[in-house]
Amino acid sequence: MTNEKPDWIRLHKALAIEAERGFTDLVGREYRFSEFLSLTLGKFPTGLPQTERRRWQGLAVQFASYPHLALEERQHLVAETRRYLSQLQQDEQGEDGKQGSRGAGEQRRINQLKIQKPKSPIVTEVSRRLAPKIDQKLSDLPEIGFKKADNLARLGLHTVRDLLFYYPRDHIDYARQVNIRELQAGETVTIVATVKRCNCFSSPKNQKLSILELVVKDNSGQIKIGRFYAGTRFSSRAWQESLKRRYPVGSILAACGLVKESKYGLTLDNPELEVLANPGDSIESLNIGRVVPIYGLTEGVVANTVRQAVIAALPAAANLKDPLPSGLRQKYGLMELKDAIANIHFPSDSAALQVARRRLVFDEFFYLQLGLLQRQQQARAIQTSAILVPRGQLVEKFHEILPFKLTGAQQRVLNDILNDLQKPVPMNRLVQGDVGSGKTVVAVLAILAAIQSGYQAALMAPTEVLAEQHYRKLVSWFNLLHLPVELLTGSTKTAKRRQIHSQLGTGELPLLVGTHALIQDSVNFQQLGLVVIDEQHRFGVEQRARLQQKGEQPHVLTMTATPIPRTLALTIHGDLDVSQIDELPPGRQKIQTTVLSGQQRNHAYDLIRREIVQGRQVYVVLPLVEESEKLDLRSAVDEHQKLQESVFPDFQVGLLHGRMSSAEKDESITKFRDNQTQVLVSTTVVEVGVDVPNATVMLIENAERFGLSQLHQLRGRVGRDAAQSYCLLMSSSRSPDAQQRLKVLEQSQDGFFISEMDMRFRGPGQVLGTRQSGVPDFTLASLVEDEEVLLLARQAAEKIIEMDVTLERWYLIKEELKYRYERLMGGAILT
Incomplete structure (x- = not known):
């Protein structure tokens, strides 16, 4: 080497x-x-x-x-x-x-991250001037004035502080100066060279487009570069001649831009240009020869207006008080706030930008974690929840009637829950587990602990299909325990609804299962001790809170079969205790997953026939109910007709979709469950709640239209028995990105790894599949790239809260938390 x-x-x-x-x-x-x-x-x-x-x-x-x-x-x-x-x-x-x-x-x-304090060249240049005040209006700054201030107000920028914390969305690194022979396509660079030839003319194809063409050389070679000016005001010969005079032959020119291939060889794409008096002169441009900030803009606000305004405001950064104590900054290798602000806008080089960004990303994570942990500690200070008995006749009887033993992971999570229920502090625990890992059994044991302690319980699910599935399972168990349980959904008849309301009020009904119907004002429990929320991310923040308000500080158990990446879990559930069922019941085989093209459709149909002949059943899932004029996708209704009449005329094909009435859905699911239909054509309504162990094939049409986490959920509808099961991902897309995504499903059945990859491909909000999930809107931080910084910020926040949950010892941190946390979370109570 x-x-x-x-x-x-x-x-x-x-x-x-x-x-x-x-x-x-x-x-x-x-x-x-x-x-x-x-x-x-x-x-x-x-x-x-x-x-x-x-x-x-x-x-x-x-x-x-x-x-x-x-x-x-x-x-x-x-x-x-x-x-x-x-x-x-x-x-x-x-x-x-x-x-x-x-x-x-x-x-x-x-x-090793101990930071020297790199000074932004822009800050050094302007810091000699009198620094504006942090809360000063932008219109008061002479460099900005009223007209520019009005434009900046369109971006929500009104004060100097607003500008300082208006971080660039990206940077282009023109700080690297190279010789012409060192140019490589795809890099952003600056060159300093001598003008050999200059010409300016109107495009032969478009008279409203003027082209400046330069040939420049240094001691290593020469290149041709050009700039384009669109508009009639640039097409006059007089203007073109005046532009040529700016770049006379023999002058020294600094040029920066993206290196790309052209028919003349390598060139700079529409570069920024500045003429230097001498070869060694410093470059005065805001863009050339430095790391250039790229800001979010809006109509009527151009890039240089924001850059010049930031330069006018930057001297104020020197007066920023850093809320983080010097000891904490030193421990975690963090740049001082004033230097981080200066270098996030106009860094001296890429290394300074990286260190500045790390500090500001740390801040975004730190104050969020601080807020979540403070709320968690405040909740734990409440001593008014019911103390539930974890062991008793009901729990013991339930263990006896179960035809299987709990897995080690189920028992571990159950112990976590039962320990929580014995405390007067309200439980707030999230149970994560892959499809089929046995979360429901664990939840039932918690429900029985509440009932045998004299309290009522509620189980809320996001769809009628899932609520019905839970209800059926609970009825089969509760009948053996001689306990009543009822189902309340939007489809429940008025008379039955009144009966349920009455029995809840008198305490005769110990458990109510339902959908959003549970949070209606008319639903009142006599003594609600435990709330269980399944697939909780599908509910809005207010909906979850309203169910909790049906009791006096009830214990809350939330469940999800959508594995949540660690960074995302810390961000939206940082105030919860989290348990994970990371073990499937014994006897389950790995689901064989294959990505198929449209040409391989007959192979899929052959497999389906073979499985049905052996007495098995099949799901066919499509993204649409009816044909869409905008999207060339196979609709559930049309596919059902085609499969029944042309492909599988010897078998019974059922149909299930969200537009069907509750009675129609029940009939369709019952027929499939009883094997009266062998193929169920469905939309994603089967994603959760339909549990038919006899089904061994899941065929998903237009699989590229789904997220990885959703595909993993759908795949979990099969493989629920000891028989070998199959998931066929049908895709006609030729997009390399789509194929890469689907290959992840082929190669892994680890839900958490799949969710990590899904977050990389689609972002955190899409992984949870809802805008109501409460993902914070970070300015700089990325849950994909900044996991390490998030974990350090969590660690720092835990230590601060451990020393003083009120934050009275750190007044500046307390004030910054109030400002940042409310803005980041919009004042929402997440869980």
């Missing part, structure tokens, strides 16, 4: 793109991703300590075998490499590897 300085930016960029595209070993212009990493890591960085060389060389070897690794192994290797490179880069820029032998693990990595 040779020694050379690594190109950190290209390495980080390659790893980031590979992660974004689903770890598929992307093919670049010259190399595959794995080849590029293996070759680049084949050279030791200059000054790499001997102790680190073996690990560096090991990474090169691992990437050589990257094409042969499983998806989970690729994901792990890329994540580890990104962390390791960040650590080494900080060594190089910070303490030059001097701390290589100090400590180990997380503390060592944090120590």
Whole structure:
């Protein structure tokens, strides 16, 4: 191996793109991703300590075998490499590897992040002026004035503070200055060269388009570059001649932009240009030769207006009081707030931007976690909930009638719940578990603990299908225990509804199962002790809260079969206790999952026939009820007719969709459950709630239209018995991204890994499938890329709350929390 300085930016960029595209070993212009990493890591960085060389060389070897690794192994290797490179880069820029032998693990990595305070060149330049006040109106700043202030108000920017915390949505790095021969397509760079030829003319194809064409050279080569000016005001010959005079032959020119291929070879795409008096002069442009901030804009507000306004406001950053104590900043390697604000807008280089962003991302996570933990502690201070008896005759009898033993994971989660129920503090626990992991049995044991303690319980589900499924299961068990249970939905008849209301009020009815109907004003419990909410993310914040308000601080157990990535769980459920059922009942076989094209449809039908002949049943799921003119998708109604008449005329084909009446749905599900129909054509209404162990095939049409988490949920409708089951993902899409997503389902049945990948592909809000799920709207932070910072912020918040839950010891943190938490969460109570 040779020694050379690594190109950190290209390495980080390659790893980031590979992660974004689903770890598929992307093919670049010259190399595959794995080849590029293996070759680049084949050279030791200059000054790499001997102790680190073996690990560096090991990474090169691992990437050589990257094409042969499983998806989970690729994901792990890329994540580890990104962390390791960040650590080494900080060594190089910070303490030059001097701390290589100090400590180990997380503390060592944090120590290596101790920050020198890089000053933004813009801040250095303007800090000599009198700094404006933080709360000063923008119209009061002479550099902005009333007209520009009115424009900035369209972006919600009214004060200096608003501008300072209006973070760029992206940055373009023009700080890297290179020679012409070093240009590579796809990079953003700055060159300084001599003008060899200059011309300005109207486009032969469009007289309203003027083109400035320059040939520039340095001691390594020459290139042709051009800029375009659209509009009649640029088409006059006089204007074109005046533009030519700005760039005379022989003048020194600084140009920055994206390097791309053209018919003349490499060029800069519509570059920014500045003429320098001498080759060594500093560049005065806001864009050229620096890391340029890209802000969110709106109609009538141009980029340079925001940049110039930020420059006018930046001196005020020096007067910002940092709420985080210096000891906490030092422990977690955080830049001081004023320096972070300066460098998030106009960083001195990419390294300063990275460190500034890390501090501000930490802040976003820290104040959210602080708010969630404070609310959790305040809830735990309430001592008015019912103390429920975890053991008794009902619980023991239920264990006797169960035809199976609880799995180790079920027993562990049950113990968590029963321990909570014995305390006067209201339980607030989330149980996560894959489809078929046995969450319902655990919930029933909690319900029985409430009933035998003299209290009532409520179980709320998001759909009538799921509520009906829970009700059927509970009736079969509760009849053996001689306990009444009722179902309340929008379809419940008036007379039955009145009877249920009456029995709830007198306490005769110990358990009520239902949908949103449970939160109606007319539903009143005599003594509600436990609330169970299934698929809780499908309910709005207010709906969940209203059910809890039916009792005096009842214990709350929420359940979800949608695995939630750890970062997302911490963000939206950071005030909950979380238990996970990570074990399926014994005897279940892995579901064989296959992605099929339209040409392979007959293979799917052959498998379906074979399974039906053996006495099994089949789901066929489609995204639409009826044909859409806008989307070329197979509709459930049309598909049902086709399958019954043309494909499977010898079998009975049923239909289920959300537009059917409750009675029609019940009839369709009952026929399928009783094997009177062998094929059930359905929309996603079967995603939760339909439990038919005899079904062994799930065929999903237009699978690319679904999210990975939803496909995993649908797949969970089969494989609920000991027989081999199959999931067929039918897709006519030729999109590489769609195929990559579906391949994840082929390669993994781990719901949490699938949800992580789903979040990478679609974002956190889409994973939960609802806008009501309460995902905070972060400005900088990414739940996909910033997991490490989130965990550190959670750790810091826990320590602060542990020392003083009221935050009286940290007045600045308390004030900042009030401001940020309310804005981030919109004042909503999430859980």
